[in-house]
Amino acid sequence: MKPFMGPDFLLENETARSLYHDSASKQPIFDYHCHLIPQQIAENKKFANLTEIWLGGDHYKWRAMRSVGIEERYITGDAEPFEKYMAWAKAMPQLLGNPLYHWSHLELQRYFGIHDPLNEQSTKSIWDKANEMLQSDDLAVSSIFKNFKVAAVGTTDDPADDLAVHEKINSGNAPIGKIDTVVMPSFRPDKAFLAQHATFAEYIEKLGKAAGIAIDSVANVKTALGKRLEFFVSQGCKASDHGIPMVPYTEAKESEVEAIFQKALTGKSLTAHELDAYQTSIMLYLGKEYARHGVVMQLHMNSIRNLNPPQFSKLGPDTGFDASHDLPMAEKLGRMLGALESEHALPKTVLYTLNPKDYYVLGSVMGAFQGDGIPGKIQLGSGWWFCDHKDGMEDQMKILGNLGSLPRFIGMLTDSRSFLSYPRHEYFRRILCNILGKWAEAGEIPADPVLLDTIVRDISFHNAQRYFA
Known part of the structure; x- marks a missing residue:
């Protein structure tokens, strides 16, 4: 049994885990609407x-x-x-x-x-x-x-x-x-x-x-x-x-x-x-x-x-x-x-x-x-x-x-009044990485680490940065 909301929370396979920990988690936050x-x-x-x-x-x-x-x-x-x-x-x-x-x-x-x-x-x-x-x-x-x-x-x-x-x-x-x-x-x-x-x-x-x-x-x-x-x-x-x-x-x-x-x-x-x-x-x-x-x-x-x-x-x-x-x-x-x-x-x-x-x-x-x-x-x-x-984010992205x-998506925002809301970006990024990880391991998209890394970094931060800047 997995630990409650442990390091691999919402990440169901190795590709998803790698994408989140190595790519998504390291990105800054562009909270374009709050x-x-x-x-x-x-x-x-x-x-x-x-x-x-x-x-x-x-x-x-x-x-x-x-x-x-x-x-x-x-x-x-x-x-x-x-x-x-x-x-x-x-x-x-x-x-x-x-x-x-x-x-x-x-x-x-x-x-x-x-x-x-x-x-x-x-x-x-x-x-x-x-x-x-x-x-x-x-x-x-x-x-x-x-x-x-x-x-x-x-x-x-x-x-x-x-x-x-x-x-x-x-x-x-x-x-x-x-x-x-x-x-x-x-x-x-x-x-x-x-x-x-x-x-x-x-x-x-x-x-x-x-x-x-x-x-x-x-x-x-x-x-x-x-x-x-x-x-x-x-x-x-x-x-x-x-x-x-x-x-x-x-x-x-x-x-x-x-x-x-x-x-x-x-x-x-x-x-x-x-x-x-x-x-x-x-x-x-x-x-x-x-x-x-x-x-x-x-x-x-x-x-x-x-x-x-x-x-x-x-x-x-x-x-x-x-x-x-x-x-x-x-x-x-x-x-x-x-x-x-x-x-x-x-x-x-x-x-x-x-x-x-x-x-x-x-x-x-x-x-x-x-x-x-x-x-x-x-x-x-x-x-x-x-x-x-989780279901709503998955539905919207799919x-x-x-x-x-999807690779041009500008990603998540908090829409919040609270300074405690930034983990919502983490929540979103874990869901994004899990979607891509499942697609890759099912052979539905290429298991290309460079391609997937770029997509995850862009949706997590860079697309919004470019779109609003």
Whole structure:
């Protein structure tokens, strides 16, 4: 019997083991999409205890704790840090088969050197050892970046953000000092799309102030977004990000879009047709701007959010009450990409879905828009959120191999708010190496060590480095 999550965890044959230990494990990390808080990076934050660094803001864990019957007081409530940690430890044995079980133990192993399973019996010793280590500089943010060879991180930032924290980080003037990790802002203009929300007019005013203009028309919305994008690019932005249920595509005259915008500013309800027409106009403009500036467009699609009204009212968004959506996507996505391609203005694009039913749609649609001499110009994004488990990652990579080019894949990202999440890259790399190892030993691909080594290194790091740089 193999040891629990030992050195060869997830590696089922000799080729897989060699690829991981000799190639994948040695690569730096290019974490091109995450939700780390820039201020915590700037201040070189040290965390007070295991609960703060492990459970704070992690709605993946919160959702799992609810599933096994933990009371909300011990999840997002007023319980003491040790009580919340104890509740998580109590939940852990009930999460066999959940990726959180693997991730959590990888985090204990890689950050704290703790190889014991987390359960009610081991809680006190693990708490004491981890908390003692958290007081040292070895687990401050700068040391975490260094120890995990994090070459770059892409945070998620609103166009109205002044990026002052990013400027300090990358100039070396923040408390963290000079670091080798490049911290890149990412342009996330979702709030400018949400014309149906009650806070839309308030946000448009905020965006205008950031851009130095008064926004009273759709043209001015575009001007403001364009000015802010230029500023983001000047601060090292390499990617945008859109969190949308579905890519919009409804053609409408400029006068019609303007009337829709004015209606939204007054707080009136929009029809689905009106909202889609407004969003289409903004998306087409931004797509062209991304292409002009060499900014990668990331589209996170098919999520449905805030399904539990009482909990949303109490706790707000991003607290564990979202789900996979099942909207159809081929037609509107294809028409949006086609409209940009018709103007020779289709940027590099990464397509993510929260519903794995869409992998064949995305894999085949993106194949219609590859080109311009750019390897993997349109990417099938890695297994995201509810799909970033072992089965989801395997499915995504195998479908990409069937429909496109797996060796040109830009690999894994954390999509996380936690500085403990870097072992997710290890988890992904082990799964990648195991897929290639099984194919090689079954004679389905050449057992060529040079070829396989190159593919593993590229997917682990170099493809993303080239794609975003």
